[in-house]
Amino acid sequence: MSATAQQEAAPGGLWSRISLGQKQVIWAWGFLAAPLLFYVIIRFWPTFQAFYLSVTDWTLTKPASFVGFENYQRLFNDPLFWQVFRNTFMYLILGTPISLLISFVVAYYLDRVRFMHSFIRALYFLPFLTTAAAMAWVWRWFYQPVPIGVINDVLASFGIPQQPFLRSTSQALPAVLAPAVWAGLGFQVIIFLAGLRAIPVTYYEAARIDGLSEGAILRRITLPLLKPTLVFLVVFSSIGFLRIFDQVYNINTNDPGGPLNSTKPLVLMIYQTAFSSYEMGYAAAQTVVLFMILLVISLVQLRLMRDR
Amino acid sequence: MATIKLDRLVKRYGQATVVHGIDLSIQDGEFVVLVGPSGCGKSTTLRMIAGLEEISGGEIRIDGRVVNDLQPKDRNIAMVFQNYAIYPHMTVADNIAFGLYRSKLSKSEKRQRVEQVAGTLGLSQLLDRRPSALSGGQRQRVAIGRAMVRDPAAFLFDEPLSNLDAQLRTQMRIEIKRLHHRLGTTSVFVTHDQVEAMTMADRIVVMRDGRILQVGTPLELYERPVDIFTARFIGSPTMNLLPASLKEGRADLSGGSSVKIPSLSSSSSEILIGVRPQDLALGLSTGMPGFSISGTVVVVEPLGSETLVHIESSDQTVIGSAPGRQIPKIGEPMTLHAPAERLYYFDKVTEKALAAQ
Structure with missing residues (x-):
């Protein structure tokens, strides 16, 4: 009897010997383990796998063998890559400032609107919830020639000549970018609104008593205090535009990448290399390059915009 | 300016x-x-x-x-x-x-x-x-x-x-x-x-x-x-307000005691007598003219410079003061006094102050 009692006491004894702090640590790690394992298996492992694949010539059909930096050499000598590289940066350089400017202006004025405030906010947010495929189709119709295309209809009524939009090498990229900007607007407006709301009203009242004009209040108070919000949105939307894919893919389903690859971004090139040509090693090398670009751009932005 | x-x-x-x-x-x-x-x-x-x-x-x-x-x-x-x-x-x-x-x-x-x-x-x-x-x-x-x-x-x-x-x-x-x-x-x-x-x-x-x-x-x-x-x-602690009824130049308090007061510009006979805790003191000799109230001590707040004494007298709590070093015991019976000229009078209905005529 006494032996079994001792046996029963032993495990309880071990748990009770641990200090409260250690117990909390064990519990915390117990809960953290689930998402951590998930991330390691679903996210980190494939990432490292991609680095490995990028130095092999795996093509699905034959086993991977080590080829060194051959894939990277091929990539840097590929004129298509440089075209795609330029396109990707065009999306970034046009998309980020334009979308941030529009969303800030919308948020700045929406913040003052009391009438149907929530409804208008919801309207702006709606495109963010819509699938890119459906949206791309609608915009594709917009860009058609008369009588189908709404935009050309409007242009025609003002006597402006028909524009080719998606079928032009120079207009296709901005035409693809427009729905992408529009789709992300709702999210950025919401974040800007939250940032604006967080600025205490007395800051503005004090400024009014000190005699600042609206413009001066915006420049000297609102924008500096909005900086953390701005940093977040710049980094977040830059990453979004560098990774642009579904808008581009869906708006030109018969010829993804536009005329003469004029709208093709890096992610689409990766997709085609991997799932049309099945050159997994080459696609992995492109992925690594994209990863590096994202990393460098994000770090540079964070450094530039951090408090000096 | x-x-x-x-x-x-x-x-x-x-x-x-x-x-x-x-x-x-x-x-x-x-x-x-x-x-x-x-x-x-x-x-x-x-x-x-x-x-x-x-x-x-x-x-x-x-x-x-x-x-x-x-x-x-x-x-x-x-x-x-x-x-x-x-x-x-x-x-x-x-x-x-x-x-x-x-x-x-x-x-x-x-x-x-x-x-x-x-x-x-x-x-x-x-x-x-x-x-x-x-x-x-x-x-x-x-x-x-x-x-x-x-x-x-x-x-x-x-x-x-x-x-x-x-x-x-x-x-x-x-x-x-x-x-x-x-x-x-x-x-x-x-x-x-x-x-x-x-x-x-x-x-x-x-x-x-x-x-x-x-x-x-x-x-x-x-x-x-x-x-x-x-x-x-105004004033801390808050002024005590005690209900009383006017009768022939005296005010009868609910506890049974009564105080002689000046004639007031009041139409109603129900008034409130106000007395500040600082004016309602312990330890003055009885028989002095003015206002006095007796009860048992329920709370004592020693503040150093003075001691606030809360006493309970016929269902109401009244705050008075005692000298700083004197700390009464809880449950002790106690009588507090205030000079007549330190009393305030208010109409119970209109809540306005009543002037002595």
Whole structure:
């Protein structure tokens, strides 16, 4: 009897010997383990796998063998890559400032609107919830020639000549970018609104008593205090535009990448290399390059915009 | 330097009227404190003077000029806010200089003014710091500095000490008072704290439900409150109010005791006798003329300088005071006395003070 009692006491004894702090640590790690394992298996492992694949010539059909930096050499000598590289940066350089400017202006004025405030906010947010495929189709119709295309209809009524939009090498990229900007607007407006709301009203009242004009209040108070919000949105939307894919893919389903690859971004090139040509090693090398670009751009932005 | 005059000032939000046509005249160089419970309209009144709230009716004059439709910046006033409203992304010097945003002084003159103000407020060592590196009291001083630097016609303070801890509040109270003494600028100060009001004001304006109940110096309010609200609001601890009925020049208290009182200008026979805890003392010999009440001690608060004694007498608790080193035991029977001339009388129905005839 006494032996079994001792046996029963032993495990309880071990748990009770641990200090409260250690117990909390064990519990915390117990809960953290689930998402951590998930991330390691679903996210980190494939990432490292991609680095490995990028130095092999795996093509699905034959086993991977080590080829060194051959894939990277091929990539840097590929004129298509440089075209795609330029396109990707065009999306970034046009998309980020334009979308941030529009969303800030919308948020700045929406913040003052009391009438149907929530409804208008919801309207702006709606495109963010819509699938890119459906949206791309609608915009594709917009860009058609008369009588189908709404935009050309409007242009025609003002006597402006028909524009080719998606079928032009120079207009296709901005035409693809427009729905992408529009789709992300709702999210950025919401974040800007939250940032604006967080600025205490007395800051503005004090400024009014000190005699600042609206413009001066915006420049000297609102924008500096909005900086953390701005940093977040710049980094977040830059990453979004560098990774642009579904808008581009869906708006030109018969010829993804536009005329003469004029709208093709890096992610689409990766997709085609991997799932049309099945050159997994080459696609992995492109992925690594994209990863590096994202990393460098994000770090540079964070450094530039951090408090000096 | 300026006078401020409110004439039948009204503020409405939709159907709700929050300020009911108040009149107030503030002299040049005066320090006036608006005091009252939250929601009494004191902050709204201040914000109307500042121009941050529109006026629904009446008139505001600063230095004789009607300012009803003037922008805040054109009223030549400066305001200090409860949460300081100093900008976290600017240094102390920049924050103070913000008060000079519209002035036409040269850069070096502005710098000189900022340094002068910072010197007055003891901020000279902190000019290059950000607000996040300052204590609460220092931040409040920066806010005052920004108000001072412009040399405005009037200072408006909107509960500026409420975010400070008790010790700092006492200290800042004295600093603001000394500053006012030195600058002599007309000041309007809003607070819900009667101690702040009593210690700082030249004149106190007691407000309740959007109306002014009484205006007077701190001592006038203490000695001659016009009604029960002011009587209870001013003075700490609160004045005791005991129901009594008038009968042939005497007032009979509910406990059975009675006190001889002067004839009052009262139509009703039900009154409240008010007595301040400081006047209701322990240890005076019985048989003295005046008011006395007996009961058992329920709570004792030794404060050092005096001891507050709560006694329970026929279903009501009365607060009296005993000398500092004398601490009665709980449960002990006790009699407290107050001289007849220290009693206050109020009509039970109208709650107005009754004058002795």
